[in-house]
Amino acid sequence: MATSVSYPTPGPGPAPVVATAGIQAPVQASLWSDAWRRLRRNRLALVSAVYLVLLVAVALIALVHTPYSYRDVGVARPYSGPSGANWFGADILGRDVLSRLMVGAQISLIVGVGTQVLVLAVGVPIGLLSGYYRGLFDTVVAFIINVFYGIPDLLVAMILLLLLGPSLNNIIIAIVATRWMDMARLVRGQTLALREREFIEAARSSGAKPAKILFGHILPNSLGPIIVQATFGVPAAILFEAFLSFLGIGVQPPTPSWGSMAADGLAAIRIAPHMVIFPSIALSLTLMAFNFLGDGLRDALDPRQKR
Amino acid sequence: MLTRGTLIYIGQRLVIIVFTVLVVSSIVFLGIHRLPGDALFNEHLHGTQYALILHHYGLDRPLWDQYTSFLSGLILHGNLGESLVNRGVPITPLVLREFTVSAEVGLFALVFTIGLGMTLGVVAAIRQNTWVDYVLTTTSVIGYSMPSFVIATFLLLVFAVWLDNLTQGTFYFQIGWTGRFGTIGEIWLPAFALGFPYASIVARLTRASMLEVIRQDYIRTARAKGLRETVIMVRHALRNALIPVITILGPLVIGIITGGVIIENIFGIPGLGKEFATSILNRDYNIVIGVFTAYAAMIGVANLGVDLAYVVIDPRIRY
Amino acid sequence: MATPILQVKDLHTEFLTDGGVVKAVDGVSFDLYPGESIGIVGESGSGKSITALSILRLVPDPGRVVSGQVLFHDQDLLQISGEEIREIRGRDIAMIFQDPQSSLNPVLRTGFQIDEAMLAHDKATKKEAHLRTIELLRRVRIPAPETRVKDFPHQLSGGMRQRAMIAMGLANAPSILIADEPTTALDVTVQAQILELLGDLNRDLGTAIVMITHNMGVVAGLCTRVLVMYAGEIVEQGPVEQIFENPQHPYTWSLLRSIPRVDALRHERLRSIEGLAPDLLHPPTGCRFHPRCPFRIEKCYTDEPRLQEVAPGQQAACWVTMERARKEMDADNLVDIRPGAGSGLHKGELTE
Numbered sequence: 001m002a003t004s005v006s007y008p009t010p011g012p013g014p015a016p017v018v019a020t021a022g023i024q025a026p027v028q029a030s031l032w033s034d035a036w037r038r039l040r041r042n043r044l045a046l047v048s049a050v051y052l053v054l055l056v057a058v059a060l061i062a063l064v065h066t067p068y069s070y071r072d073v074g075v076a077r078p079y080s081g082p083s084g085a086n087w088f089g090a091d092i093l094g095r096d097v098l099s100r101l102m103v104g105a106q107i108s109l110i111v112g113v114g115t116q117v118l119v120l121a122v123g124v125p126i127g128l129l130s131g132y133y134r135g136l137f138d139t140v141v142a143f144i145i146n147v148f149y150g151i152p153d154l155l156v157a158m159i160l161l162l163l164l165g166p167s168l169n170n171i172i173i174a175i176v177a178t179r180w181m182d183m184a185r186l187v188r189g190q191t192l193a194l195r196e197r198e199f200i201e202a203a204r205s206s207g208a209k210p211a212k213i214l215f216g217h218i219l220p221n222s223l224g225p226i227i228v229q230a231t232f233g234v235p236a237a238i239l240f241e242a243f244l245s246f247l248g249i250g251v252q253p254p255t256p257s258w259g260s261m262a263a264d265g266l267a268a269i270r271i272a273p274h275m276v277i278f279p280s281i282a283l284s285l286t287l288m289a290f291n292f293l294g295d296g297l298r299d300a301l302d303p304r305q306k307r
Numbered sequence: 308m309l310t311r312g313t314l315i316y317i318g319q320r321l322v323i324i325v326f327t328v329l330v331v332s333s334i335v336f337l338g339i340h341r342l343p344g345d346a347l348f349n350e351h352l353h354g355t356q357y358a359l360i361l362h363h364y365g366l367d368r369p370l371w372d373q374y375t376s377f378l379s380g381l382i383l384h385g386n387l388g389e390s391l392v393n394r395g396v397p398i399t400p401l402v403l404r405e406f407t408v409s410a411e412v413g414l415f416a417l418v419f420t421i422g423l424g425m426t427l428g429v430v431a432a433i434r435q436n437t438w439v440d441y442v443l444t445t446t447s448v449i450g451y452s453m454p455s456f457v458i459a460t461f462l463l464l465v466f467a468v469w470l471d472n473l474t475q476g477t478f479y480f481q482i483g484w485t486g487r488f489g490t491i492g493e494i495w496l497p498a499f500a501l502g503f504p505y506a507s508i509v510a511r512l513t514r515a516s517m518l519e520v521i522r523q524d525y526i527r528t529a530r531a532k533g534l535r536e537t538v539i540m541v542r543h544a545l546r547n548a549l550i551p552v553i554t555i556l557g558p559l560v561i562g563i564i565t566g567g568v569i570i571e572n573i574f575g576i577p578g579l580g581k582e583f584a585t586s587i588l589n590r591d592y593n594i595v596i597g598v599f600t601a602y603a604a605m606i607g608v609a610n611l612g613v614d615l616a617y618v619v620i621d622p623r624i625r626y
Numbered sequence: 627m628a629t630p631i632l633q634v635k636d637l638h639t640e641f642l643t644d645g646g647v648v649k650a651v652d653g654v655s656f657d658l659y660p661g662e663s664i665g666i667v668g669e670s671g672s673g674k675s676i677t678a679l680s681i682l683r684l685v686p687d688p689g690r691v692v693s694g695q696v697l698f699h700d701q702d703l704l705q706i707s708g709e710e711i712r713e714i715r716g717r718d719i720a721m722i723f724q725d726p727q728s729s730l731n732p733v734l735r736t737g738f739q740i741d742e743a744m745l746a747h748d749k750a751t752k753k754e755a756h757l758r759t760i761e762l763l764r765r766v767r768i769p770a771p772e773t774r775v776k777d778f779p780h781q782l783s784g785g786m787r788q789r790a791m792i793a794m795g796l797a798n799a800p801s802i803l804i805a806d807e808p809t810t811a812l813d814v815t816v817q818a819q820i821l822e823l824l825g826d827l828n829r830d831l832g833t834a835i836v837m838i839t840h841n842m843g844v845v846a847g848l849c850t851r852v853l854v855m856y857a858g859e860i861v862e863q864g865p866v867e868q869i870f871e872n873p874q875h876p877y878t879w880s881l882l883r884s885i886p887r888v889d890a891l892r893h894e895r896l897r898s899i900e901g902l903a904p905d906l907l908h909p910p911t912g913c914r915f916h917p918r919c920p921f922r923i924e925k926c927y928t929d930e931p932r933l934q935e936v937a938p939g940q941q942a943a944c945w946v947t948m949e950r951a952r953k954e955m956d957a958d959n960l961v962d963i964r965p966g967a968g969s970g971l972h973k974g975e976l977t978e
Contacts, residue, residue, distance in 0.1 A: 149557075151331070154565040155602060158587050159595065163338060239454055243569055246456055247584045259454075266460060266573065270468055277464075280457040288452040295448065524728040530684055531723075532743045532794065533716035546733045622733055622778045 035224075038300040045296025048289035055286060059109050062102035070095065070103045071254040079272040089274045092264055097275065100256035101282055107168065107257050108286060111241040112234040115175045120230060123180040127187025128214050132195055141188070145181045153178035154243060161249050171250055175240050179233065186229050190222035224301040231297055235290035242283055258283045313618060317611070324607035329378070332600040336377055339592045341370060345391060364389065364593075387597035392589050398597040402579065406601060409567055409578030415498035416505075416563050424506035425552070428513025429545065435518060443510065450507025455566050459500035459573045466496060497574045501566050505559050509552060516548040523547070549620050553613065560609040564602065630657035631801055631834060632681070632719075637694035639673075639680045648906045650676040650689065652858035658802065663828045663835035665845035665866070667881070668855035671903050674838045677855070678804045682721055683711050717747045720795035724807040726787035730779040736790050737763075737775025743797040762793035766823060785816035789823065796827065803827075804836045809844060821847050842881060846870060854878045857904040857914040860933065864940030874942035874949065876919045880963060900964050913945065920960065920968040921951040927973065 039045055067087075068075045076083075076090035083089070088097035130141040157174040164170040194200060195218065203213050242259030244250030251257040258279040265276030361367045365376065380386035387398035431443040520526065521544055529539045568580035575581075579598055586594035617624050639651035651673045658664060666674045679685045681696050681703065696703040698719065703711060715721075720743075723729045731739060740762060741755040750758060756775070763771035766789040779787055788808055795803050805824065809817040825848050828835050837848055845852050845866060852869055854862040854877065862875040873879040880899045901918035904910060910917050916926040925945045933941040936949070946969075951957040955968035966972045 152561050152565040276460050284453045291452045525731040528729045531721040533712050534746045543731050
């Protein structure tokens with residue numbers, strides 16, 4: 001344990017706070033347990049997580065039961081406000097807003113999570129292969145990523161839906177088609193950086209197969225940013241779908257989407273503001289919850305945090 | 308700053324933009340142009356009437372023919388064709404007119420975004436961990452979490468509904484486009500709704516960036532020189548903090564452009580966004596192609612502008 | 627000697643961290659005379675940089691100067707207002723820093739940053755400042771200064787950047803220039819040039835220099851007096867030649883011994899100071915150096931020594947001193963200098 005004070009010493013040395021006899025070194029913790037600990041302390045993230053769990057519960061319940069059927073017309077007087085029978089009021093056709101909100105939750109969650117699952121399935125392998133092998137494949141992929149960087153995803157998605165016809169599946173396809181590049185670019189960047197690291201070289205020289213290197217070494221080390229990106233991708237996708245439905249090109253009636261409900265409600269804003277307020281609140285809270293959670297995850301997984 | 312190298316760079320980029328626009332335009336054209344179910348088809352015309360209409364639009368010619376005449380018309384004359392829904396309405400003047408409208412709202416939103424966002428970001432950074440900081444940070448997350456139409460709805464509720472009801476019509480804000488520059492309903496509300504989410508993002512980024520910059524050694528040097536704190540913040544810190552913000556300016560402009568589609572629909576603003584949405588619903592393919600081409604051009608120029616802004620801010624970057 | 631222009635009296639600077647209070651500077655006192663050049667030497671964490679920063683009240687959060695006085699022309703710098711200390715910074719007392727790459731603002735022209743130093747204190751108009759900057763750059767031996775003023779820091783070499791920083795420091799002809807490890811980030815040959823420049827400036831301009839470094843060689847070349855710091859305290863101070871020839875504190879002695887010599891035999895081991903830098907959160911009891919000192923005695927474990935005169939003009943804080951260590955413990959012939967090796971006292975050592 002020698003400290004040599006030699007001439008000349010390059011640059012400032014490490015901080016002087018060092019464990020001396022009698023003080024125990026902290027228990028070595030893994031990245032994940034560290035992250036979990038930090039996440040638990042983030043109150044906003046926890047509240048958001050609770051909210052999202054409740055949301056999922058509501059969506060699941062809606063599979064078997066809603067106060068009214070979401071398509072039943074005339075269960076209440078059209079435009080009527082919140083009442084005992086209809087907690088959130090009725091819409092333009094006299095349908096129960098609460099029931100439609102519950103089904104709308106299903107739509108949002110399916111789109112949100114579904115798109116990210118597909119984005120991961122498409123973007124991660126492409127990014128890994130592109131970053132690891134380089135060559136022609138990478139050039140093409142990088143080219144595509146850069147070209148699509150400057151293209152407005154909403155407009156392209158609208159055109160795609162024009163081509164494919166609006167439906168829930170097609171919406172998911174359109175969103176994935178315009179958003180997979182971000183994930184691919186992230187993974188590609190991570191792969192490019194990691195493949196130069198010594199432990200990869202060590203693995204290579206000990207004869208590990210590329211698949212093992214990619215999935216056993218590079219991927220696990222990139223998981224942090226990937227998870228954060230996917231977590232932020234969910235509200236982005238939900239928002240995307242809301243925009244599309246708002247414009248009338250998304251989910252078609254009578255299927256309720258929070259976006260289309262808001263659009264209908266906006267038309268009647270003067271006489272029945274509740275029609276636009278409730279879907280708007282639902283959307284805002286859900287998006288906020290995902291964003292706070294994403295923030296919390298990002299801070300928790302940041303290896304530069306010291307605590 | 309306006310060196311020979313920069314001018315060459317601008318020239319190169321403009322060429323690339325033109326090329327990209329043509330490519331994009333072609334892709335959309337070839338993809339949509341003969342899609343079944345177009346506006347003409349939906350008019351349910353028959354026989355000779357239908358044949359005449361098709362001939363008028365050149366839709367009875369082979370696809371390749373149509374494509375070449377579209378391209379030549381575009382390159383040589385800037386001609387984007389004729390609307391399928393509104394007979395005889397040339398698209399190019401329409402697009403140009405609507406472009407100015409969209410640009411007006413968009414620029415307002417951009418100035419608002421950058422101005423307000425940066426100011427609040429700096430304030431939050433200087434007052435880190437005080438209540439000011441916490442309020443601003445939380446507000447900003449709420450800001451970019453709310454869809455722009457929710458913010459627009461809220462504004463409409465307040466300004467067009469409640470205020471009106473409360474004051475019995477005294478404070479009535481006209482929503483809709485009258486061509487007069489700067490009335491509240493016309494520009495300010497839409498620009499605010501459009502820009503607010505992005506202002507929140509800019510505020511967050513500026514704050515984070517400022518916090519990093521403030522810890523830098525050159526700030527310590529500036530203090531050791533005896534400079535006033537304000538001078539240090541503005542002249543030394545802010546210019547460096549701007550650099551990461553410029554990075555997101557590209558996607559930000561694109562976001563404002565796409566956000567404009569929604570906002571224009573809500574506020575009834577006759578811009579490119581409203582046109583795009585309407586023509587998609589009406590299946591007026593010619594307009595769809597025309598507007599999309601215009602958008603491609605706008606974005607290309609916007610990205611070029613952002614890259615040039617880089618040069619202005621950071622002297623280490625030269626083209 | 628005339629009256630000192632700077633008197634630091636019992637300075638205490640602390641850092642409030644999550645783990646507790648770190649006493650970075652724990653009772654430092656010294657005087658600086660006009661035109662003098664002194665060196666403050668110590669390891670990383672010894673408190674030398676913080677001492678300098680404390681003088682100008684530039685200690686970063688979570689640090690605080692908690693007590694003491696810094697007397698400059700009869701003013702206590704620690705008590706005057708924020709506006710007053712701002713005026714003194716850069717004008718009467720200037721400070722330059724270690725890494726000129728990061729210490730200069732990358733988006734502003736170099737000349738402008740030097741102009742700023744003058745403009746901030748209303749010492750000149752813009753035109754005058756600009757001309758004086760060119761003069762200053764010439765003075766610090768930067769070739770073609772007229773073109774260099776327009777350059778950005780990244781366009782200059784490391785040596786030129788540091789010269790520019792020196793020019794910035796001297797812009798207002800301050801009576802004191804504090805240099806915090808100005809040569810550490812530079813190549814060895816450039817180091818020598820910078821030190822030569824500083825020496826010439828000290829002679830020609832009469833600016834007092836406080837040179838902070840971990841490198842005894844730098845001190846030998848430039849300074850007349852030296853303060854040796856360890857764990858936030860001054861453990862020895864005195865004229866440079868005396869200290870080098872006859873160090874009295876075991877730490878100073880170990881430092882000097884550890885400098886590798888060109889004429890040493892090839893197989894000889896490098897001599898290092900055993901042990902790790904002290905934990906400033908929980909400093910050792912008694913003499914802070916005792917866990918690493920080859921010559922410690924019982925008293926060193928319990929009582930903290932104060933600075934005492936050990937030779938004319940030279941003070942050391944030690945119960946034993948090298949004089950006694952030489953006589954009683956055969957210090958000069960010790961091959962290995964593990965803690966307690968000289969005195970045979972191994973109480974409280976960590977077993978590996």
